[in-house]
Amino acid sequence: MFDLLLREVNIEREPAPVDVAVNGGVIVDRRPDIDGSALQEIEGRGRLLIPGFVESHLHLDIALMNDWQVPGRPEPYLTHYGLNESMERRRRDFTEADIENRASTALEMAARHGVTALRAQCHVDREVGLKHVKILQRVKEKYADLVTVQIVTFPQQGLINHSDNADLFREAFRVGADVMGGASNLDVLENGRVDWKGHIDAAFDLAMELNVDLDIHADLGIPQTVSFNELETVYIAQKTIERGYEGRVTVGHACTLGVALPDVAAEAIALIKEADLNIISQPDLYRLGREDTHNVRRGLTRVKELLAAGVNVTYASNNVRDALRPMGNFDLLEEGLILAYGAHMDTVEELNTIVRMSTYNAAQALCLPNYGLEPGCKADFVVLDAPSPSAAIVGQVQKRYVFKNGRVVAANEMVSPFCNVPV
Numbered sequence: 001m002f003d004l005l006l007r008e009v010n011i012e013r014e015p016a017p018v019d020v021a022v023n024g025g026v027i028v029d030r031r032p033d034i035d036g037s038a039l040q041e042i043e044g045r046g047r048l049l050i051p052g053f054v055e056s057h058l059h060l061d062i063a064l065m066n067d068w069q070v071p072g073r074p075e076p077y078l079t080h081y082g083l084n085e086s087m088e089r090r091r092r093d094f095t096e097a098d099i100e101n102r103a104s105t106a107l108e109m110a111a112r113h114g115v116t117a118l119r120a121q122c123h124v125d126r127e128v129g130l131k132h133v134k135i136l137q138r139v140k141e142k143y144a145d146l147v148t149v150q151i152v153t154f155p156q157q158g159l160i161n162h163s164d165n166a167d168l169f170r171e172a173f174r175v176g177a178d179v180m181g182g183a184s185n186l187d188v189l190e191n192g193r194v195d196w197k198g199h200i201d202a203a204f205d206l207a208m209e210l211n212v213d214l215d216i217h218a219d220l221g222i223p224q225t226v227s228f229n230e231l232e233t234v235y236i237a238q239k240t241i242e243r244g245y246e247g248r249v250t251v252g253h254a255c256t257l258g259v260a261l262p263d264v265a266a267e268a269i270a271l272i273k274e275a276d277l278n279i280i281s282q283p284d285l286y287r288l289g290r291e292d293t294h295n296v297r298r299g300l301t302r303v304k305e306l307l308a309a310g311v312n313v314t315y316a317s318n319n320v321r322d323a324l325r326p327m328g329n330f331d332l333l334e335e336g337l338i339l340a341y342g343a344h345m346d347t348v349e350e351l352n353t354i355v356r357m358s359t360y361n362a363a364q365a366l367c368l369p370n371y372g373l374e375p376g377c378k379a380d381f382v383v384l385d386a387p388s389p390s391a392a393i394v395g396q397v398q399k400r401y402v403f404k405n406g407r408v409v410a411a412n413e414m415v416s417p418f419c420n421v422p423v
Helices: 080-091 096-112 131-142 165-174 196-210 232-243 255-259 262-275 303-308 332-342 348-365 389-395
Strands: 002-009 018-023 026-031 038-043 048-051 053-059 115-123 148-154 179-183 214-218 249-253 278-281 312-315 381-384 399-404 407-411
Touching: 002 048, 048 348, 048 389, 053 096, 053 312, 053 332, 053 348, 096 115, 096 131, 096 399, 096 407, 115 131, 115 179, 115 348, 115 399, 131 148, 148 165, 165 196, 179 196, 196 214, 196 232, 214 232, 232 249, 232 255, 232 262, 255 262, 262 303, 278 348, 303 312, 312 332, 312 348, 332 348, 332 389, 348 389
Parallel strands: 002 038, 053 115, 115 148, 148 179, 179 214, 214 249, 249 278, 278 312
Antiparallel strands: 002 018, 018 026, 048 381, 381 399, 399 407
């Protein structure tokens, strides 16, 4: 007797539908026509089964800070730095209950859309102290059976611009943080200079001292030109190799790589591959290029070139209905469609790749153990109302069933307004 038995589900690269059996929250068998019964049996009818979506970069503590029932900007778009200042001002009104309620709602929304693991960027600085970390740790524990959460210490007000910062970040790991964060463009010194190399060095020092993974925001701008040694991601790759931290470093955004000339970009990508960096593309279409008067640029990294070089590339929601982006639904199928348009990924294989980017690639970036659809993997998976990954992206289909540890945590269906029956 199995705990769960899924009948006739499609799995990418399987030649025919298979059954999947689960016991104790773990996949124990996967093949056609499994003989046996289960406490819960679900007919897949040829629907696609994928491992759970992995949200690899989300600012969870500020998510939904705009009125999520009336989405949109509460004030006109300023500049990126202007938006950051607005967010700094508005976050001073956050109460503990406010942060907890918004983060809880966000995790529930994400789970309904098939997210089973999530890396949460979380403000740590002298103004808010460890308040955000402590609250997200509480939410993480509360929703452990719904979504696996990793907390990243995000240095909203810098890392090297004050002597007390390092101790504050060390304390954050004592109260629940999991990953060392970085944001080299936010470390503004007293003279107004941004010391991005010093910031990256300090982030490496703390990550290695604490023996944790490193997740850095880098190359967020799109200047007209950039040289090889001006790319922050190049410096991060060099330091990763120098310090022997290959496989443990993730770079979010990497937009500046998109404006590099082809030969510079190719050299940088080769180094990124050598350093075994994870690259997370963000939906920066809404933010970057706003000052361009013609030939408006997208603000995406070189997704296709990075993938072709064998780099582990994923994508994420980043900001959802907050001061920086008033859109988003914690839905990686939706973000995947945006990426397909922005990165010009429209072949069947490229669309299939987008689904792999938000599942297997993202799981690799988060170093998730026992992830996938093979026997022995955790039973964290999603049944999609589509026969194939490309059909799921193009059709923006329902996540019919979402499972965490072999248990249904969400069941979605569309109801026809004409006949009032599920379709």
